[in-house]
Amino acid sequence: MRHKRKWEPLVVKITDVARHAGVSPSTVSYVLSGKRSISFETRERVLASIAVLGYRPHAGARALASSRSNVLALMLPLRTGIHVPVVMQIAVAAVTAARRYDHDVLLLTQEEGVDGLRRVADSALVDALIVMDVQMRDPRLPLLRELGRPSVLIGFPADADDLTCIDLDFTAAGAACADHLAGLGHRSVALIGSPPEVYERQTGYAQRVADGFRTAVRRHGMTGEVYPCESSADAARALVARLLAERPELTGVLVHNEPIMEPVIRAFRTAGRSVPGDLSVVAICPDEMAEHTDPPLSSVAIPAEEVGRRSVELLMSKLGGEDVPAATLLPPRLTPRGSDR
Incomplete structure (x- = not known):
């Protein structure tokens, strides 16, 4: 004997209403609760979707949502x-x-x-x-x-x-540092940036500093590259040696990697480049860090x-x-x- 299939009633969720109305679930919640001002057109569209889909907020869910x-x-x-x-x-x-x-x-x-x-x-x-x-x-x-x-x-x-x-605004920060170096007359500059994995993840702040720096370098007709660097003294020394070998004309550096600011300066000094005599160094970091390096670093503060x-x-x-x-x-x-x- 064939048994009739028992059909369960369709449960309409708030996400279904949101998708039907073309809004976010939070907007639907605001329309229902009245806790936020919603435009007349949006409110009417949400209410129409509620009516069409037959959405019924669960009383317990409403009570839970209203609690803090x-x-x-x-x-x-x-x-x-x-x-x-x-x-x-x-x-x-x-x-x-x-x-x-x-x-x-x-x-x-x-x-x-x-x-x-x-x-x-x-x-x-x-x-x-x-x-x-x-x-x-x-x-x-x-x-x-x-x-x-x-x-x-x-x-x-x-x-x-x-x-x-x-x-x-990290894009503007990177540009401001390059602008500063250009204003001092530097023509060959470099950005010693975050560790490679930060760029590989496409972390927003690191990517935006690099973009702002590159844009300003091109605008001023300078030569400049971005060099990711691990946050260790050994990595800083190796990168400084590479920079001096590949770009002996380098006179300006932006450091956006807080743990290696002092190791970078020491590495340049060990290689015979004084700061600021032979090389200008600026940084993006908290003020208290920039103030306690030797010498104190010109910097864009991280607020x-x-x-x-x-x-x-x-x-x-x-x-x-x-x-x-x-x-x-x-x-x-x-x-x-x-x-x-």
């Missing part, structure tokens, strides 16, 4: 090539800022890829997310765009549409504390239903000291 954990997730994967002191400055500033809003911070330092991001976002542990170490084509971005939880990226991917991002604080402020505004700028680029500030001529 007062916890923010800070996703800070400690990958190889990252300069930990700088990222921890950002993290401490974020934690301090969150406490002013009566929020705690859940710090996630493992390699939190798409699966880890989904696990955290689907839990009731956190209200919102701050994502660091952003790559130009970051695999986490599609999921971040779909999540119903607010997020802020510290860093800029190649495609930042529908995302909220904040960082130092770690400001980035951490403002990322939390943006996130809290989003949680409050306020509109925030999609892109916050902090302008570079170059401070001349004693390392150039």
Whole structure:
């Protein structure tokens, strides 16, 4: 005897409504909750999709969504090539800022890829997310765009549409350093950059510094190349030896690799090139690091504390239903000291 197949009712999810209406799941949530101002046209489109699909929010899910954990997730994967002191400055500033809003911070330092991001976002542990170490084509971005939880990226991917991002304008920083060296009359320059794996991952800040540097070098008619370097004294000495062998006319260097700033200067001195007498050196690093080298380095500051604080402020505004700028680029500030001529 043939048994009739029992058909289960189709369950329509908020992501189905979002896809049908051509908006993000968070927009659907805002329309339902009224916690954020949504344009009339978008609201009507979402409501029409709800009616067509027969979406019915579950009462328990609505109650859970309306509750707050007062916890923010800070996703800070400690990958190889990252300069930990700088990222921890950002993290401490974020934690301090969150406490002013009566929020705690859940710090996630493992390699939190798409699966880890989904696990955290689907839990009731956190209200919102701050994502660091952003790559130009970051695999986490599609999921971040779909999540119903607010997020802020510290860093800029190649495609930042529908995302909220904040960082130092690293493209302008690289250009500002090359402009500075050009203004001092240098014609042959080099960027000693981040470790090779940072470029291989297409980490946003390193890629943007290199792009800004190259663009300015071409604009001034200088010769200049980008040289990735491992963050060790031995690697710094080997690269300096290579530079002097291949480019003896070199007179200007930008260092964007905090752990090797002093080893680079020592290696040039050991090879008979004084700083700043024979060679001008500038850096992109926190001010306190530039001030304590010998000689103190002219530098573009990395505003770690400001980035951490403002990322939390943006996130809290989003949680409050306020509109925030999609892109916050902090302008570079170059401070001349004693390392150039």
